[in-house]
Amino acid sequence: MDPSDYEKLGQFYLGREYDLEKKSSAAGNLVLYDSKDLVTHAIVVGMTGSGKTGLCIDLIEEAAIDGVPTIAIDPKGDLTNLMLTFPDLRPEDFRPWINEEDAARKGVTPDEYAKQQADLWRKGLESWGQSGDRIRRLRDAADFAIYTPGSTAGIPVSILRSFAAPSEQLREDTELFRERVSTTATSLLALVGIAADPIKSREHILISTLFSAAWAEGKDLDLEALVGRIQKPPMARIGALDLEKFYPEKDRGELAMRINGLLASPGFGGWLEGEALDVGALYRTPAGKPRVSIFSIAHLSDAERMFFVALLLNEILGWVRMQSGTTSLRAILYMDEILGFFPPVAEPPAKRPLLTLLKQARAFGLGVVLATQNPVDLDYKGLANTGTWLLGRLQTERDKQRVLEGLEGAAAAQSASFDRKSMEELLAGLGNRVFLMNDVHEDGPVVLETRWAMSYLRGPLTRDQIKVLMKGHRPQGAAAPAAQTDRAARADEDQQSREERDAAIDALRKEYAPKVHRAEEKARRAAQIVEREEGQLRGAGLQTAVSAGATILTAIFGRKKVSYSTIDRGTTTARGAARAMEQREDVKRAKENLAQAEQELEELKAKVEEEVARIRAA
Ligand SMILES: Nc1ncnc2c1ncn2[C@@H]1O[C@H](COP(=O)(O)OP(=O)(O)OP(=O)(O)O)[C@@H](O)[C@H]1O
Ligand SMILES: [Mg+2]
Incomplete structure (x- = not known):
């Protein structure tokens, strides 16, 4: 079957049906995933090397060809590979990106190894009914870029704009506004090493009050201004208490010092320059062309990652709520490894906005795709809100049982049928790149082998490689208002035809x-x-x-x-x-x-x- 048979129909080619007995997908039907099923989100679980990232790269490629943009959060560095697409599949195209250590390990010269890799990719694609032409269509369909918050290797991102007052529309939504204030305070405090309880901690209450007061008037608040206001808040009372009693000036000075330390730290300069987080612009170019925006955050510390991810999720949440309702897929948010961001019990800053996204984004057509090695990394409430499960090879019996429990819960929540025993048998037979897909919108589960990725999956790129990739790829700064109208008009048009x-x-x-x-x-x-x-x-x-x-x-x-x-x-x-x-x-x-x-x-x-x-x- 030729790609032209299924492209443009909202059917994503993920792989072929896999015969567990014959251990082959050679004779299998194509597994085409209905893109609109993704609005109830997907979770991909499997042990290291099971092929989760490969599968999700397939999905992002399919979406791009279909005109659906993606924001991808990349804690490990593998998603940068989405920019390694070579329609001509020539050895010299691969040469700058090969892993030279792998070449040495195999005892071949880098040139020889590049040739082998080019061959491998050409043959791999062929055996999955794809060719350089499809890679060309992929490249033409979307604009691909790597963002590097806090670094200039890729496109730098300025997070200070995120303290800009949210739009009037968002401010009118009391619940959303409160959540934005709270997550901003939590993630900022986490960044300076204070794990704050939103209800009890006075640091959190003070900072939330300051953000809330400034934003309610439509005023931005940057870090310098915040430091000033912590010392001299523009209000005499916090809740029912006198400010000085609630949080004496001397103690406030300490908090101000800590946040000031952040401003003064050498690494922080990187956080000040670059593009503002504008979700509309991350999803589409000024002219409205879909984008795949990859946020490479492997270089950040744990606290910085959490801070950044929480801010980004908040921005996406704000954006999604401004979209019109739809039942078709509008855009994708992919997170390649959710370990630590979405745990069952603890409440790190990224968890709230992600949970809210899982609950609310479907009405606006945002499909959230999450990948993890271990099902224990996932909050149960999030699982129950997920319509598509892609289960890969799992390491331990305990992981299997946990996945089955979650699946059973999700099926019950969506009143779908669930046969635990047969599911368990299927899970036991999976190998690398073989996944059991359970989509509540389908009749039953299907076992598939993932198709060969068009992108060259070479693994994480170095900073220098990212620099080379992104050279001459800088966006032109903020779009003129006229261009923004183009963008919105094209996005609306696309969504309507979809x-x-x-x-x-x-x-x-x-x-x-x-x-x-x-x-x-x-x-x-x-x-x-x-x-x-x-x-x-x-x-x-x-x-x-x-x-x-x-x-x-x-x-x-x-x-x-x-x-x-x-x-x-x-x-x-x-x-x-x-x-x-x-x-x-x-x-x-x-x-x-x-x-x-x-x-x-x-x-x-x-x-x-x-x-x-x-x-x-x-
Ligand atoms: N769709 C694919 N096409 C071609 N090769 C693939 C594909 N998926 C996986 N592979 C190969 O298998 C390797 C491991 O797959 P992948 O990186 O997707 O595993 P993973 O489940 O994401 O592992 P981890 O949890 O360690 O990130 C890849 O580096 C690549 O060589
Ligand atoms: Mg991976």
């Missing part, structure tokens, strides 16, 4: 799925009779019907139907006996039925193809 397309595909499914199912059942029953009596399936007609099933019908109806390829061909009976029975009426009738069903399937296929062509052209 909604129309998804609705058309839905209607097509509703109309044709029962017809296809009936014709297939008829063919299957007839084929069984013929086979039983004749010992073999004859005629090229069935072959045609089967291949019809493997192309466009599968793409559109996916796992929402009985697949033709699962026909049980049974055992071959003796030829002579079959011949003797050939005259029997039921065989004759069965053959007629088979021919008829094949004819019907052919016609259905033609009609569906016609409809699909119409949808694609719209």
Whole structure:
């Protein structure tokens, strides 16, 4: 099946169905994931090396080709590989990016190794039905960039703008406003080493009060101003208490010193220069082209990472709430490793906004994708809000049980059926790059092998490599207001056509799925009779019907139907006996039925193809 059969239909090509017994996906149907299912989010779990990042890179590539932008948070450095795409697949394209240590380990020269890698990628892509042309389409479809908060290797990010007053719209949303104030205070305090309880800690209460007062008037607050106001707050009371009693001046001085220390620290200069966090601009260029914005944060300390991620999540939350409601996928937020950001019991600053995103973002079309090695890293409430689970190889029995429990809970929360025992058996058989996908919008789980990534998965890049990659890739600064209008208009237009397309595909499914199912059942029953009596399936007609099933019908109806390829061909009976029975009426009738069903399937296929062509052209 050619990519042009499924592209532009909102179907993401993730891999092929995998046969756990044969340990192969060679004969498997393509696994196409309905992009609108992603608005209920996805979680990817699997041990190190199981292929989580590869799978998510596949997903981001598919989304980009379909015009859906991504913000990717990259704590490990692997996502920078999304920028290593070489349509010509030449050795010299790979050469600057290969891991020279790997070359040395293999005892080959770097040039030779680059050639091997280029070969590996070309062959890998070929065996998954992809080519350099598709890589070219990927590169053309979106603008890719690496951001490096606190560093100038990639595009630097200024976090001080994040203390800018939120928009008026957001300020009117009391709950959201309060949450923004609280997370900003928590993450700022965490950055200076104070783990503050939002309700009890006076540091937190004071800083929240200061942010809240300034922002309510639409005034920005940068760190210098904040230090000043901690010393001389513009209010005499905090709650019902006199300021001096609640937090005496001397103690406030200590807090001011600590925050000032941050300002004075040599590393902090990096946090002051660069782009403001503007989520609209991270998702689309001024002209409205979709973007893949990768935030590489591997170089930051734990506290700095938490600080940055909390701020970014807050900004995304603010942005998402300003979007119109939709049932189609608008944008993706991907986090490559959530360890520490979203724990079950503790409350690090990033947790609240992420939980709120999982609960609320679906209404606005933001799909959140989270990956982790260990299911224990995840808050249970977040799990229950996740519609798609991609489960890879797990290390311990305990991990498996925990995943099954979470899955059971999620299924119950969405009133979907769940067969724990069969799920457990499937989990036990998984290998690298083989995932069990459970999507609550589908009939049942499917085991898939992930397709070959278009991006060259060489692993984390060095700072110098990021510098080289991003050279000449600096954005032109803040967009002019006219350009911002272009961006918004293009985004709205895209979203509307995506909604129309998804609705058309839905209607097509509703109309044709029962017809296809009936014709297939008829063919299957007839084929069984013929086979039983004749010992073999004859005629090229069935072959045609089967291949019809493997192309466009599968793409559109996916796992929402009985697949033709699962026909049980049974055992071959003796030829002579079959011949003797050939005259029997039921065989004759069965053959007629088979021919008829094949004819019907052919016609259905033609009609569906016609409809699909119409949808694609719209
Ligand atoms: N889709 C893919 N196409 C080609 N190669 C892949 C793909 N997925 C994984 N691989 C290969 O397998 C290796 C390990 O996969 P990956 O990095 O995705 O694992 P992971 O589950 O993210 O591990 P970790 O938890 O350590 O980050 C990759 O470096 C790459 O060589
Ligand atoms: Mg990974």
